[in-house]
Amino acid sequence: KQEVTQIPAALSVPEGENLVLNCSFTDSAIYNLQWFRQDPGKGLTSLLLIQSSQREQTSGRLNASLDKSSGRSTLYIAASQPGDSATYLCATLSGGSNYKLTFGKGTLLTVNP
Amino acid sequence: GAGVSQSPRYKVAKRGQDVALRCDPISGHVSLFWYQQALGQGPEFLTYFQNEAQLDKSGLPSDRFFAERPEGSVSTLKIQRTQQEDSAVYLCASSWYRGSGANVLTFGAGSRLTVL
Secondary structure (H helix, E strand, O other), X not given: OOOEEEEOOEEEEEOOOOEEEEEEEOOOOEEEEEEEEEOOOOOEEEEEEEEOOOOEEEEOOEEEEEEXXXXXXXXXXXXXXXXXXXXXXXXXXXXXXXXXXXXXXXXXXXXXX | OOOOEEEOOEEEEOOOOOEEEEEEOXXXXXXXXXXXXXXXXXXXXXXXXXXXXXXXXXXXXOOXXXXXXXXXXXXXXXXXXXXXXHOEEEEEEEEOOOOOOOOOOXXXXXXXXXXX
């Protein structure tokens, strides 16, 4: 059974700092890995999706990498802004399922002005 | 509307009451998912519909949970005889495609259930 772990559970940084969020998973036979953002009282917004054959994806100030062999992914946020404050979740599709996402518990990010 | 709509947004139930949570997916979306998110946890899969067919209900915690999507659009998650451990945010998501493999899911804002 896939297990997804996110470290740290919470992170507080000053505005402008570059930061890295970590995600690890136990079953390396994944179809893809996604990073989501969750704001209080709102649903999840997909930020980046990395297919199993890819090593990284970029969108604006966000860059996500994937190392299947080591069971790790990182989300890099450049020049953080207060608007980046949210919970960031990673999730994998694996275990022969093309629809059942397994999520980590998330990292609560606070960017202080 | 342009997004996935869930209602009610907040529900408080007394232990033992039945509740029904509604999800209006984006029009034309084939796949519909329900996830349960307890406080401080990541979402956990409950069930998956492809059109009106419930292809996977393996994540439903007990036989008190029941989901349906009779016409392949709106879905209802029903919880009978609610218990305190049912307190969570119930998230609905939909997608144009079968499964969610290569495709971005659109999530609703969730229904927060509190069982007293």
